[in-house]
Amino acid sequence: MTEKPRPTVNWMDLLWLMFLVGLALLPPVREIHKQLILLAFGLIQLAEGWLVARLPRRGAAYLVLLKIALATLLIDHTGELSINSSYWPIYFLPVVTAAEYFGPWATLFWTALSSAAYCSYLYPAMQVYEITAEGYGQLAIRVLFFFLAAMVVNRYVVESRRQTQRYQELAETLAETNRRLEQAQAEARRSERLAALGQLSAGLAHEIRNPLGVIKGSAEMLSQKVANTDPLSAELAGYIFSETNRLSGLVTRFLDFARPLHAELSPQDIMAVLGRALDDVAKAWKGEPVRVEKEYESSLPAVALDESFLEQAFVNIVQNAYDAMGTTGGVLRVNVARSRQKPQIPGSQDKDESPDGVEVRVADSGPGIPVELREQIFNPFVTTKKTGVGLGLSIVSKIVDGHHGTIRIESSGEGKGACFVMFFPAASDAEANAEPAHMVIS
Numbered sequence: 294m295t296e297k298p299r300p301t302v303n304w305m306d307l308l309w310l311m312f313l314v315g316l317a318l319l320p321p322v323r324e325i326h327k328q329l330i331l332l333a334f335g336l337i338q339l340a341e342g343w344l345v346a347r348l349p350r351r352g353a354a355y356l357v358l359l360k361i362a363l364a365t366l367l368i369d370h371t372g373e374l375s376i377n378s379s380y381w382p383i384y385f386l387p388v389v390t391a392a393e394y395f396g397p398w399a400t401l402f403w404t405a406l407s408s409a410a411y412c413s414y415l416y417p418a419m420q421v422y423e424i425t426a427e428g429y430g431q432l433a434i435r436v437l438f439f440f441l442a443a444m445v446v447n448r449y450v451v452e453s454r455r456q457t458q459r460y461q462e463l464a465e466t467l468a469e470t471n472r473r474l475e476q477a478q479a480e481a482r483r484s485e486r487l488a489a490l491g492q493l494s495a496g497l498a499h500e501i502r503n504p505l506g507v508i509k510g511s512a513e514m515l516s517q518k519v520a521n522t523d524p525l526s527a528e529l530a531g532y533i534f535s536e537t538n539r540l541s542g543l544v545t546r547f548l549d550f551a552r553p554l555h556a557e558l559s560p561q562d563i564m565a566v567l568g569r570a571l572d573d574v575a576k577a578w579k580g581e582p583v584r585v586e587k588e589y590e591s592s593l594p595a596v597a598l599d600e601s602f603l604e605q606a607f608v609n610i611v612q613n614a615y616d617a618m619g620t621t622g623g624v625l626r627v628n629v630a631r632s633r634q635k636p637q638i639p640g641s642q643d644k645d646e647s648p649d650g651v652e653v654r655v656a657d658s659g660p661g662i663p664v665e666l667r668e669q670i671f672n673p674f675v676t677t678k679k680t681g682v683g684l685g686l687s688i689v690s691k692i693v694d695g696h697h698g699t700i701r702i703e704s705s706g707e708g709k710g711a712c713f714v715m716f717f718p719a720a721s722d723a724e725a726n727a728e729p730a731h732m733v734i735s
Contacts, residue, residue, distance in 0.1 A: 296433070297503050298589065299325065300582045306338060306339055307491050309335070309338045310335050310338075310339075312332045313334055313335045313338075315330075316331055316380075316436075317331050321371065324370055324371065325549055326370040327367060327370050327371055330363050330366050330367045330370070331367070333363055334360070334363055334386070337356065337359055337360065337363070341356060341390075342378060343710050344356060345394070350679075353390075353391075353394035353395065356390055356394075357387045357391045357394075357403050358391055360387035361384075361387045361403075361406060361407050363383075363411070364384050364386060364387060364407070364411075365410045367380050367383050368380050368381055368383065368411070368414070369414070374421075374422070375414040375417070375418075376411070376412075376414035376415055376417075376418050376419055376432070377418070380711070381411065381435060384407045384408075384410070384411050385437060385439070385442055387403065388403070388404050388407050388408050388439050388442055388443045388446075389442065389443070389446050391403035391404065391407075391443065391452060392404075392442075392443045392444075392446035392447035393447075393450050393507060394447065395447075396447075396451070397444070397447055397448075399449070400443050400444070400447045401440070401443070403443075404439050404440050404443040407439060408436045408439050408440075411435075411436070411439075412432065412436070413472075415432070421670065463696070473730070486672075500551040501540070501544055502541070502544050503539055505537055505544065507537070508533065508537050509534060509537040509541070512530045512531075512533040512534040512537060513530075513534055515527075515530040515715075516530035516531055516534060516576050531647050556599035556638065556692075556695055556696075557599050558597040558598060558599055558696070559597065559598070559599075560596065560597055560720035561595060561596065561597075561598055561600060562593075562596075563593070563595075563596045563598060563603070563629070563651050563653070563717060564589055564593065564629055566598065566600055566603050566604050566607065567607050567627070567629065567653065569604055570585075570604050570608045570611055571585060571607075571611060571627065573604075573608055574608060574611040574612050574615060577612075578615050582622030582623075583615060583618055583622050583624075583625055584620070584622075584623075584624050584625070585624075585625045585627065586624060586625070586626045586627070587627050588626070588627070588628045588630075589628075590629060590630040590631055592631075593629065593630075593631055593651050594631065594649065594650070594651065594719035595720045596650065596651055596717045596718070596719060596720055597696070597697075597718075597720040598696055598717065599695075599696070602692045602695070603692065603696065605688075605692065606688070606689045606692040606693060607653075607655075609685045609686065609688065609689050610653060610655050610713050610715075611625070611638075612685075613685065613686070614655060614656075614657035614659065615657075617657050617659030617660060617661075617710075617711065618657055618658060618659045619659070623657060623658035623659060623710075624657070624658045625655070625656070625657050625658075626654070626655075626656045626657075626687035627653075627654070627655055627656075628652075628653070628654040628656075629651060629652070629653050629654075630651070630652055631649070631650075631651060631652075632649075632650060632651065632652035632716060633649055633650070649718070649719050650716055650717050650718040650719045651716070651717050651719065652714065652715070652716050653714075653715045653716075653717070654712055654713070654714050654715075655712070655713045655715075656710060656711070656712035656713075657710050657711060657712075658709075658710045659710050660703060660710075661709055661710050661711050662711045667702055670686055670702060671686050671687060671689075671690040671700070672687065673687040693715055693717075696717055697717075697718055698712065698715055698717040698718065699715070699716045700714070700715045700716075701713075701714050702714070727730035
């Protein structure tokens with residue numbers, strides 16, 4: 294059983310009520326209209342937050358108007374000569390309220406309206422008494438104090454709002470920075486795991502390759518010797534030979550994953566590389582009912598890339614899309630457009646100075662990738678296929694990282710396909726005129 298939260302007491306509202314009770318106990322005590330007006334002030338003060346929250350656009354204006362009206366009624370019932378009533382400072386209530394909720398110009402307007410309401414009693418007083426220059430001076434002093442109080446309070450409120458907005462922006466920036474730092478730490482841990490797995494894979498692959506070579510050669514010789522005398526042994530030797538070839542290919546993939554890739558980056562047209570990858574996969578899957586929809590933006594910048602490695606990455610991505618759609622077919626959408634990459638840490642670069650580059654989106658209409666695998670899909674040995682060891686996307690991620698790019702996966706939901714989004718920064722003018730740069734992708 295959960296305990297209900299206890300209502301909290303707003304001490305400022307209690308102080309307001311105490312001040313109003315004090316005014317009610319002061320002369321004229323028996324003036325019932327005065328007591329009712331002060332009670333109305335108290336109720337309005339208690340309901341102020343509710344009214345502003347309920348009517349965010351007009352609530353503050355209604356509050357000021359109500360307080361001006363009540364202040365005008367109060368001084369009308371607290372003296373024979375209303376303009377000289379001892380309760381004239383009650384007009385500070387609407388003035389301060391306006392200063393709390395409005396900007397400088399609106400505060401001046403509401404202060405002028407409050408002053409006009411107070412000065413409206415000047416005409417009846419002039420009909421009965423002759424007001425001296427000193428009286429006009431006293432009235433002007435009171436009105437100027439209204440404006441002085443309004444500007445002082447409004448300046449404090451405006452500065453407080455600015456500070457609050459700065460703190461909110463700083464908090465949002467810090468939260469985004471922390472998120473990106475956590476992402477960077479996760480990437481660093483992932484890189485460490487990949488490096489360790491790469492060393493382990495390389496060691497195992499080298500140790501396995503030599504025995505495989507011996508087994509393969511022995512099976513081939515055995516198959517040749519018993520081909521005519523013992524068909525069963527020849528058949529079994531053939532199985533050994535074919536499975537050895539399969540294991541050899543697997544070892545080669547392990548070595549591809551573990552071996553540093555020596556890339557030669559030079560500014561090139563990324564669409565040409567992508568087009569060759571699409572053609573290669575389409576030829577291998579000739580006859581499959583897959584429709585390829587291309588949308589290429591014109592006048593794209595050149596990208597510093599290694600042609601062979603990046604084509605390998607595109608082939609792996611497109612091959613996975615064909616595999617996902619299977620024999621039932623589907624639609625493969627390929628989109629290439631100019632894009633800007635957000636800076637890794639907010640504040641490190643202005644938005645207009647974020648790296649310009651090319652974004653490649655490859656989307657299929659297959660079953661999609663389960664939510665629980667989307668964060669680990671680029672890790673080695675993670676796969677959604679029934680066959681394979683899960684190194685293809687790890688190699689793709691490695692190649693994209695080596696091109697200073699990023700890769701992520703988007704999905705519209707389970708069973709609605711997957712979309713791989715790759716960003717590659719544009720080659721600078723210096724890179725475009727320089728010799729190909731050698732880079733080790735480890």
